[in-house]
Amino acid sequence: MLRYLGYACVNEHLKPEKFKTCRLKSIETKGIEHLKEVVLHNLNFLEKIIRWNYQHQILFYRVSSDLIPLSTHPYVLEKQFFWKEDPDIQKILLRIKTAVKQYHMRISMHPDQYTVLNSFKEDVVRRSVEYLEFHADLLERLGGTDIILHVGGVYGDKEGAKERFIHEYKLLNSTIKGYLRIENDDKSYNIHDVIEISKETGVSVVFDYHHHRCHQDRELTAEDIKYIMTSWADIPKVHLSTGRTHEKDRSHHDYVTKADLDGLNTLLEGYAYDVMIEAKKKEMAVLELRDDETKDFNK
DNA sequence: TGAAGTCAAGGCGTG
DNA sequence: CACGCCTTGACTTCA
Numbered sequence: 001m002l003r004y005l006g007y008a009c010v011n012e013h014l015k016p017e018k019f020k021t022c023r024l025k026s027i028e029t030k031g032i033e034h035l036k037e038v039v040l041h042n043l044n045f046l047e048k049i050i051r052w053n054y055q056h057q058i059l060f061y062r063v064s065s066d067l068i069p070l071s072t073h074p075y076v077l078e079k080q081f082f083w084k085e086d087p088d089i090q091k092i093l094l095r096i097k098t099a100v101k102q103y104h105m106r107i108s109m110h111p112d113q114y115t116v117l118n119s120f121k122e123d124v125v126r127r128s129v130e131y132l133e134f135h136a137d138l139l140e141r142l143g144g145t146d147i148i149l150h151v152g153g154v155y156g157d158k159e160g161a162k163e164r165f166i167h168e169y170k171l172l173n174s175t176i177k178g179y180l181r182i183e184n185d186d187k188s189y190n191i192h193d194v195i196e197i198s199k200e201t202g203v204s205v206v207f208d209y210h211h212h213r214c215h216q217d218r219e220l221t222a223e224d225i226k227y228i229m230t231s232w233a234d235i236p237k238v239h240l241s242t243g244r245t246h247e248k249d250r251s252h253h254d255y256v257t258k259a260d261l262d263g264l265n266t267l268l269e270g271y272a273y274d275v276m277i278e279a280k281k282k283e284m285a286v287l288e289l290r291d292d293e294t295k296d297f298n299k
Numbered sequence: 300t301g302a303a304g305t306c307a308a309g310g311c312g313t314g
Numbered sequence: 315c316a317c318g319c320c321t322t323g324a325c326t327t328c329a
Contacts, residue, residue: 010323021324023306066324073307113321114308124309131308153310187311187320251321 002265003235004106004274005290006060007282011049019045022069032079035069039083042067043092050096054103058286060274062108063142065135072130084137093141100143106274107144108237109135116152118164125168129176136176146237147179148206151189151197162193166200177203181232183239186211186250191220195227204232208239209264210278214248220267229271236271240264241278252278255285 010018020038027035046067053061068083070076083089100107115128135147154161172180182198183206184191191205191212198205205228212220229236242256243249256279264275279285 018324021306023325025306026325066322070307075307112308113310116309119309121309127308155310 001272002275003272004058004060005286006058006062006106006108006274006276007286008062008110008276008278009064010282011052012282012284014045014049014052017045017048019064019066021066024070024073024075027070027076027079032076032081035076035081036086036089039068039089040092043089043096047092047096047099050099050103050105053105053283054099056283056287058283059104060106060108060276062110062276063138063144065109065111065131068134068138071134072127084141090141097141097143105143106146106237107139107142108146108148108276109139109144110148111135113150115149117149117168118152118161120155120164129168129172132172132176132180136179139179140175145179145234146181147176148181148183148237150183150185151194154188158188158193162197166197169197169201169203181206181237183208184211184215186214188215190216191224191228192217195224198227198231202231204236206237206239209260209267210239210241210243210252214243214250225268225271229268229273236273237276238264238268238273239276239278252280254281255279255288258289261289 019042022035022038046063050061053059071083099105111128111131115131116124117128119125119128132147132149139145139147151165152161169177169180181204182194184194185208189197191207194205197203207228240256240260242253242260244251244253256277261275277286277289281288
């Protein structure tokens with residue numbers, strides 16, 4: 001049974017208001033205070049989105065990793081910008097967390113492709129762990145629950161690369177492990193690879209239906225689905241998108257078709273789950289699916 | 300001011 | 315080995 005439908009980061013209705021980001025050069029030119037201004041803007045805007053979501057009964061939302069830009073960058077740390085310790089930042093974070101709890105919202109984050117735990121480069125792995133720590137710290141202060149990660153690179157030896165992921169996973173601290181989940185991707189690690197890693201580590205599996213359509217070695221069995229859905233301590237989270245030009249197009253469509261949601265619902269029949277809708281039109285795609293109307297892709 | 304180029308970052312395919 | 319692309323939208327610089 002489908003519980004929440006959610007969307008990621010951008011809200012189309014609130015445009016042109018948007019999140020800000022920041023280049024190193026701007027911090028060098030304008031000073032570290034500029035970064036704090038950007039962060040305060042972003043947090044205030046996030047609070048606005050959270051309240052908008054509640055008003056529209058969207059109780060599932062992904063927070064952008066860029067909410068606090070360059071948070072783990074050496075230059076920013078050198079300039080003594082510690083967002084966790086800033087009272088102005090803490091104040092808004094607490095307000096958001098209170099709202100999230102009150103509204104019973106599910107909040108997640110999704111570090112980008114540069115977070116690679118199984119890299120051969122020690123520095124890359126170290127920075128990836130630091131970035132995961134940042135995500136865990138922020139999610140804790142927002143009242144969030146999930147960090148979704150892909151497995152990483154293949155390096156011409158998928159088995160070896162899986163082993164390195166498992167090894168690095170086991171070295172993570174328990175706070176990060178408490179938030180981390182891994183997702184099948186559309187090029188390298190299919191759902192069976194992810195299930196295999198989960199069996200070695202106990203990590204929860206995020207099933208991406210569209211990635212699975214684009215990249216799979218074989219069909220999912222009922223046992224596979226049971227494994228995925230019971231790999232979670234709480235309600236499982238799955239991802240859904242529609243291909244832009246055709247079924248196996250990896251680029252996302254503006255919306256998600258009712259047929260795709262129906263397909264996913266059929267596959268997961270008998271389980272409870274939340275669905276993250278990954279569509280270019282963001283929350284509009286969620287509202288449209290929920291309206292249960294005939295879709296019009298030309299609008 | 301609108302358009303074009305750039306961005307903090309890793310892997311991968313191509314040449 | 316060098317380079318452009320992936321993906322993303324906002325930033326930044328340049329006409």
